[in-house]
Amino acid sequence: MADLTRKPLALTQGDPAGIGPEIALKAWHRRGESGLPPFIFLGDPRILAARAEMLGLDIPIEITAPEAALERFDETLPVFAIDTALTTAPGKPDPATGEGTIAAIETAVKLTLRGKTSAVVTNPIAKSVLYSAGFKYPGHTEFLAALAGRETGKQLRPVMMLACPALRVVPVTIHIPLKDVPAALDEALIVDTIRITAQELKSRFGLAAPRLAVAGLNPHAGEQGTIGREDEEIVRPALERLRADGMDVVGPLPADTMFHAAARARYDAAICMYHDQALIPVKTLGFEAGVNVTLGLPFVRTSPDHGTAFDIADKGVADPTSLEEALKLAAQLSENAA
Ligand SMILES: NC(=O)C1=CN([C@@H]2O[C@H](COP(=O)(O)OP(=O)(O)OC[C@H]3O[C@@H](n4cnc5c(N)ncnc54)[C@H](O)[C@@H]3O)[C@@H](O)[C@H]2O)C=CC1
Ligand SMILES: NCC(=O)COP(=O)(O)O
Secondary structure, eight states: OOOTTSOOEEEEOOOTTSSHHHHHHHHHHTHHHHTOOOEEEEEOHHHHHHHHHHHTOOOOEEEOOHHHHHHHTTTSEEEEEOOOOOOOBTTBOOGGGHHHHHHHHHHHHHHHHTTSSSOEEOOOOOHHHHHHTTOOSSSHHHHHHHHHHHHHOOOOOOEEEEEETTEEEEESSOSSOGGGHHHHOOHHHHHHHHHHHHHHHHHTTOOSSOEEEEEOSSGGGGTTTTSOSHIIIIIHHHHHHHHHTTOEEEEEEOGGGSSSHHHHTTOSEEEESSHHHHHHHHHHHHGGGOEEEEESSSSOEEEESSOOOGGGTTTTOOOOHHHHHHHHHHHHHHHHHO
16 A cells, blocks of 8 residues: 555656556556555556557556556556657657657656656666657756756756666766767866765765775776876876865776675775766676666656667567666655655
8 A cells, every 4th residue: 555645756658669668567567566666657548558458468557647646556557648659669669759758758857846756767768769859968867957957947967877786886978979988078077976976875875975986997097197198187186186075985996897796895886987887887787676866966866777678679578677676766765865
């Protein structure tokens, strides 16, 4: 039975041709055994119903307001209806659905900032599909910060964190080509990213004194400047500034030796210089239960660590565990922040 003093989580549909609708249905279906916090699905109920039929799941889908979702969650899957072009099939994305996909994210932010829902949980979007539909952001992370900035009038700096039971990682640069990473790195970017990470590890994750380990950019963290100068000229001075402020930060460390079990035991989060340096270890150690969390926003946002998985979207085999973990972490973090 849901605690009716709480609010539901806002769960966006993601790309309707991906596995988002399927994992939402499966997560609701096993809500009792997994102890799932209540959510309201923001998306097109016709897409959800068609996917339930494909999966052979008899799931009562109910269009409802967020205020009624908690009460109804035990009995029905609550949906806040957002019209989406019905031009896709599972595994066959179409930019025409982009408008509905984006509207679901915008609605989630509005509902959460207005106190109707407790946090935003996003199903995966395919960046390339949305770019064809005119989307101008690298991903949810930057889009959510822009939406929240628009609503609050504040300039927000979002930080991506991925977490699984064995590891938390933060990429300093996110969705940019590898060749552009060195030029994108500067002392201020590294300092800001680490400050926001440390702050939220305290306020949202309850770590009184977070220990951070920072990867170097180059092999062997530059080997004293002989394999690239960035680690000595950019990363090290940034870490010295943070240490002067009393932060527990080590590095720059050689990235190849900072993710084995004994090394991981020495820190609470690893700060990495680029996307794959951060995401390869976390997805290798905990793909099934990994969660993506956006720090630096005025609300909690999580998502599964995986993407749209178009290759399996018509097969019925998608695993909902990562989404379930994202929903549970969102509920926990928003409770910590309350
Ligand atoms: N938060 C988000 O919106 C994210 C979106 N993406 C987007 O997803 C699209 C596809 O990306 P990929 O690199 O192919 O990664 P992906 O995570 O969609 O798929 C990688 C492999 O893992 C499998 N897989 C993923 N989730 C699974 C699940 N829940 N159960 C069973 N198998 C699963 C897929 O079938 C595929 O073989 C891209 O357009 C990317 O932009 C990727 C990551 C996160
Ligand atoms: N590789 C992580 C990813 O693509 C998620 O990005 P975002 O949509 O959460 O910004």
